[in-house]
Amino acid sequence: MSADTGRPVDRNFPTEDEYQVLLGKRTRRGTTAKFGFLFLLSLAVLGLAVLLMTIINDSFGLVAVVNQQEPEEIVASLGYDPGEVTLESLSKEDLVTVLAGGISNGVGRRLEREQRFFEDRLAFETQDKWDEVCASDEPPAGCSGGARSQGDVLLLVKERIVQPDIIASYGFFNSILGGNAFKDDIAGIFENTPERWPDYTFDEVRFQWRAWLNMTFVTTPSSSIPELAGIRTAILGSAWLVLFTVLFAVPVGVGAAIYLEEFAKKNRINDFIQTNINNLAGVPSIIYGMLGLAVFVRLLEPLTQGRTVISAGLTLGLLTLPVVIISSQEAIRAVPNSLRQGGMALGATKWQTVRSHVLPVAVPGILTGTILAVARAIGETAPLILVGAAGFITVDPTGPFSQFTALPIQIFQWASFPQKEWQNIAAAASLALLIMLLLLNAVAVILRNRYSRRMT
Amino acid sequence: MSTRRSHDPGMKQQLKGRRRPLEGSIVVTLFVMGAISIAITLGILWELGKESLLFFGEDEVSLWSFLTSTNWSPQSGTAGSFGIWPLILGTVYITVIALIVAVPIGLASAVYLSEYASPRVRGFLKPALEVLVGIPTVVFGFFAITFMTPILRSVFGTSTVGFFNVLSAGIVVGLLIVPLISSLAEDAMAAVPASLRQAAYGVGASKLEVSLRIVFPAALSGIAAGVVVAMSRAVGETMVVTLAAGASPRNFNLGSDSIFGHILNPFQGAQTMTGYIAVTASGDLSYNSLDYNSIFAIGLTLFFMTLGLNALSRRIVKRFRQEYE
Numbered sequence: 001m002s003a004d005t006g007r008p009v010d011r012n013f014p015t016e017d018e019y020q021v022l023l024g025k026r027t028r029r030g031t032t033a034k035f036g037f038l039f040l041l042s043l044a045v046l047g048l049a050v051l052l053m054t055i056i057n058d059s060f061g062l063v064a065v066v067n068q069q070e071p072e073e074i075v076a077s078l079g080y081d082p083g084e085v086t087l088e089s090l091s092k093e094d095l096v097t098v099l100a101g102g103i104s105n106g107v108g109r110r111l112e113r114e115q116r117f118f119e120d121r122l123a124f125e126t127q128d129k130w131d132e133v134c135a136s137d138e139p140p141a142g143c144s145g146g147a148r149s150q151g152d153v154l155l156l157v158k159e160r161i162v163q164p165d166i167i168a169s170y171g172f173f174n175s176i177l178g179g180n181a182f183k184d185d186i187a188g189i190f191e192n193t194p195e196r197w198p199d200y201t202f203d204e205v206r207f208q209w210r211a212w213l214n215m216t217f218v219t220t221p222s223s224s225i226p227e228l229a230g231i232r233t234a235i236l237g238s239a240w241l242v243l244f245t246v247l248f249a250v251p252v253g254v255g256a257a258i259y260l261e262e263f264a265k266k267n268r269i270n271d272f273i274q275t276n277i278n279n280l281a282g283v284p285s286i287i288y289g290m291l292g293l294a295v296f297v298r299l300l301e302p303l304t305q306g307r308t309v310i311s312a313g314l315t316l317g318l319l320t321l322p323v324v325i326i327s328s329q330e331a332i333r334a335v336p337n338s339l340r341q342g343g344m345a346l347g348a349t350k351w352q353t354v355r356s357h358v359l360p361v362a363v364p365g366i367l368t369g370t371i372l373a374v375a376r377a378i379g380e381t382a383p384l385i386l387v388g389a390a391g392f393i394t395v396d397p398t399g400p401f402s403q404f405t406a407l408p409i410q411i412f413q414w415a416s417f418p419q420k421e422w423q424n425i426a427a428a429a430s431l432a433l434l435i436m437l438l439l440l441n442a443v444a445v446i447l448r449n450r451y452s453r454r455m456t
Numbered sequence: 457m458s459t460r461r462s463h464d465p466g467m468k469q470q471l472k473g474r475r476r477p478l479e480g481s482i483v484v485t486l487f488v489m490g491a492i493s494i495a496i497t498l499g500i501l502w503e504l505g506k507e508s509l510l511f512f513g514e515d516e517v518s519l520w521s522f523l524t525s526t527n528w529s530p531q532s533g534t535a536g537s538f539g540i541w542p543l544i545l546g547t548v549y550i551t552v553i554a555l556i557v558a559v560p561i562g563l564a565s566a567v568y569l570s571e572y573a574s575p576r577v578r579g580f581l582k583p584a585l586e587v588l589v590g591i592p593t594v595v596f597g598f599f600a601i602t603f604m605t606p607i608l609r610s611v612f613g614t615s616t617v618g619f620f621n622v623l624s625a626g627i628v629v630g631l632l633i634v635p636l637i638s639s640l641a642e643d644a645m646a647a648v649p650a651s652l653r654q655a656a657y658g659v660g661a662s663k664l665e666v667s668l669r670i671v672f673p674a675a676l677s678g679i680a681a682g683v684v685v686a687m688s689r690a691v692g693e694t695m696v697v698t699l700a701a702g703a704s705p706r707n708f709n710l711g712s713d714s715i716f717g718h719i720l721n722p723f724q725g726a727q728t729m730t731g732y733i734a735v736t737a738s739g740d741l742s743y744n745s746l747d748y749n750s751i752f753a754i755g756l757t758l759f760f761m762t763l764g765l766n767a768l769s770r771r772i773v774k775r776f777r778q779e780y781e
Contacts, residue, residue, distance in 0.1 A: 026662050026664075026665070027662070029662075029664060030662045030663055030664040030665075033664045033668075034568075034572055034663075034664070036564065037564040037565070037567050037568035037572065038568055038572075039564075040560055040561045040564035040565065040568075041561070041564055041565040041568050041569070041581060043561055044561050044562075044565055044584075044585060044588070044631070044634045044635070044638070045581065045584045045585070047588075047631040047634075048584055048585075048587060048588050050599075050603065051591070051595070051596070051599045051603075051631075054599055054602055054603045055595070055598070055599070058602060251489075252489045252492055253489075255485065255486045255489030255490070256486070256489040256490040256492065256493065258486055259483075259486035259487055259489060259490040260490055263483050263486060263487070264490070270490075272494070273490050273491065273493060273494060276493050276494055276497055277493045278766075278770075279497070279763065279766060279767075280493055280496060280497060282685065282688055282689075282762060282763075282765075282766040283500070283692075283759065283762060283763070284689075284691070284692025284693075284694070284730065284758060284759075284762055285692070285694070286692065286694045286730050286733055286734065286755070286758075287500060287504075287692075287755055287758065287759050287762075288500075289737070290500075290503070290504065290733070290751065290752060290755045291496070291499055291500050291503055293737070294503035294507065294752075295499060295503065298743060318496055321492070321493065321496070322493065325493070349476060349479050350479070351478075351479050351482050351483070375590060376590075378592075379590075379591075379592025379593070379594070379595075380592070381592065381593065381594040381694070381695050382593075382694035382695060382730070382734055385734050385737055385738050386733070386734075386737045388737075408592055408594045408695075411594050411595065411598060412594050412597070412695065412698075412699070415594070415597065415598045415601060415602075415699055416699060423598075423602055426598055427598070427602070430594075430595045430598055433592060433595065434591065434595065437590055437591075437592070441590060
């Protein structure tokens with residue numbers, strides 16, 4: 001064949017025709033592969049998108065709710081026009097009146113002993129009885145604390161009088177694409193399988209748009225009723241934890257990084273420290289939880305009082321430490337050597353040089369790394385399970401020795417309940433957590449940008 | 457001459473011999489801060505080891521059955537059975553599924569980002585992958601039970617796929633470690649010198665050939681190390697597996713149970729080592745009970761598994777790294 005073209009036959013080298021075919025093949029293979037790579041990469045991005053959409057989908061949407069008593073009726077019973085006044089805008093006095101009309105006097109007295117309704121008068125208790133109770137050896141919390149706020153009373157009214165029962169909820173995307181289908185579904189269920197909600201009729205069901213993540217959700221403590229539960233206790237718990245994490249991990253981490261980068265001579269001990277830090281960064285977080293359980297919760301119980309904010313904060317501090325060290329090391333390493341030499345040339349000692357020349361330049365980098373490490377610590381769940389974060393707690397943490405819960409723990413707790421409403425608030429709490437992390441990351445990015453501007 | 461004070465021998469002597477207690481104490485303080493990390497490691501080893509010894513000291517438990525039995529049923533009160541294999545099975549199975557998902561996606565992403573993507577496309581795709589790193593694992597767990605599990609159940613049928621299943625947990629753990637693999641692999645590929653690529657283009661190689669036959673092999677040590685690190689991360693992952701893979705260990709009997717019907721059935725739940733620790737610890741845990749000690753024995757096993765994987769990854773880098781330039 002190749003004799004026709006007059007070229008010598010060399011089987012190691014393709015002929016012109018063969019070459020063209022081969023080239024076409026290679027080009028096609030290249031294009032296919034390129035799209036193959038892109039396809040696989042977009043699977044990961046798709047995964048991210050679907051994850052975010054799942055959370056949004058469960059955080060907002062239509063709900064079918066049955067109220068024991070409609071808010072409008074309550075407002076009307078007080079003589080207001082339901083068209084103008086909402087339950088939320090009622091004064092505390094009105095809300096207490098509503099409450100008194102709906103609960104037994106015994107329950108009212110119990111609520112009043114927990115926390116009184118008014119500073120100046122009693123709503124349920126008689127003055128004599130109140131004085132007697134408060135003079136006893138163990139006076140209830142209501143005797144000393146301040147009065148409930150309008151919001152607190154409103155929550156009680158909703159919990160005890162309105163008693164909303166969300167019987168079904170619809171996802172965000174379904175709700176905006178075809179909300180009517182939801183009504184039809186519910187109507188169908190009432191028609192075909194009335195035994196599912198035997199206590200209600202279809203006429204009682206109200207369809208409302210509900211943002212599960214809203215201001216009330218963020219500002220109320222947890223509750224055993226998903227419709228009324230909030231994440232205030234969890235957010236405050238997370239904030240306390242972060243405080244102790246930072247108080248421990250940042251000074252120690254930055255100190256260790258300065259030692260390793262500026263003072264450590266190359267010898268076995270320092271090599272070992274460095275390797276050890278790298279190893280610690282790879283230890284699963286749950287192991288740190290076990291260390292925290294054994295050391296802070298159990299061994300140091302006289303100091304930390306067991307399963308408290310400080311135990312958990314320090315545990316997260318241990319977990320964050322290697323990350324803070326490594327990122328601070330990078331920031332310190334990035335400081336140009338000429339600065340150090342400049343300091344030394346002026347006769348400064350090593351520490352003086354580090355303090356006055358190296359650290360000021362490295363601080364933005366250290367800060368960025370620290371913020372990212374803290375963001376990771378906020379999302380950690382497993383170690384907190386070990387050191388005994390309470391799943392259900394409604395009392396805000398007030399100090400290092402408080403019982404606590406944290407946002408990820410709350411999500412874990414709610415996500416493991418099968419009912420749809422718990423899933424909804426788990427999604428809303430996840431969204432709140434993601435927004436918090438996003439803000440932290442934004443701060444880190446802003447710092448990084450300012451830093452790079454300063455260095456050039 | 458007198459202006460050059462540094463040549464004044466008296467002054468030099470004075471400065472040299474001067475004691476600097478502050479300087480010294482600062483260096484010591486900084487050293488102690490560095491050494492705290494060693495204390496943490498020792499603390500982990502000491503506590504895990506101590507409690508594990510107590511665990512193996514119990515009458516009901518023997519080290520031999522811990523290492524050989526395929527039955528993990530720690531009923532408190534009655535004599536339970538403590539064989540670690542069911543928990544290892546859960547951990548390894550989920551890790552393998554995660555790697556099957558994450559290795560192709562992660563490596564393809566790395567190749568695309570490092571060799572193909574234009575700066576604009578890269579500027580959009582890379583941050584998207586980085587966002588995945590920042591999402592807390594409990595949110596991934598929530599995603600697994602509210603999205604992945606229902607999808608699997610509607611595809612394969614609710615009678616085959618249990619609510620808790622290994623497949624859903626594995627896929628989501630896979631998604632979680634994709635960015636780890638892709639960023640480590642991309643770093644390794646970026647470190648391959650441009651001259652190698654140019655040489656290959658010079659002899660007429662196509663982009664695909666350069667990527668797969670030149671850059672990929674040259675970066676293989678870094679890529680392999682990244683995959684091993686991701687593996688260690690999957691082994692230690694807790695929240696996704698606790699939420700999605702259930703709380704019952706998959707006890708099995710090698711001779712009589714069918715391999716795919718039971719032992720390796722991806723549609724049923726299986727507790728992992730981390731899952732057991734988390735579930736046991738979230739209940740009321742009293743100190744010095746068998747349950748309490750057992751989580752430390754599992755923890756010790758987990759610690760050595762992840763430590764081994766991390767050490768392996770560093771060895772790979774050290775041993776097979778090709779030094780260029």
